[in-house]
Amino acid sequence: MLNVMNKDGTLNEVAGIYCGLDRFEARKKVWSDLEETDLAVKKEPHVLRVPRSQCGGEVIEPLVSKQWFVTMEPLTEKALHAVENGELTILPERFEKWLMAF
Known part of the structure; x- marks a missing residue:
């Protein structure tokens, strides 16, 4: 499994041209790039349950890491x-x- 995200929420070198971008910026850039190259199929609204921190309400991203x-x-x-x-x-x-x- 490839991990494209750093612990600070930025994308790492595995993400290629999106390396260094914040996760939210990267998502917008990926969609923009898909639209510009006519690779986007369709865009429609949807409801997504996003896990959030109980303390500060920050979005919790899945992160591949070594287990102990x-x-x-x-x-x-x-x-x-x-x-x-x-x-x-x-x-x-x-x-x-x-x-x-x-």
Whole structure:
């Protein structure tokens, strides 16, 4: 998967001629370029639910990034041991059987 956006909302070198443009400027420029080259098919109004930050209301863009993971095995062993010794109670009890299956 190619990532064309920097963390600051500008486009990176993968975006080619749109590199360095702000994401909103880039969208307008892409559409303008499509119209100028007769590659735009049609333009029509639509409603789009855009995810926004709860704090400031900024638009949240999907961003490809490296993921980090926690090694769960050591945590699982401790949790199982705590359940077996009665240090930890799982409610409802049917979930204890599910946990013990691991």
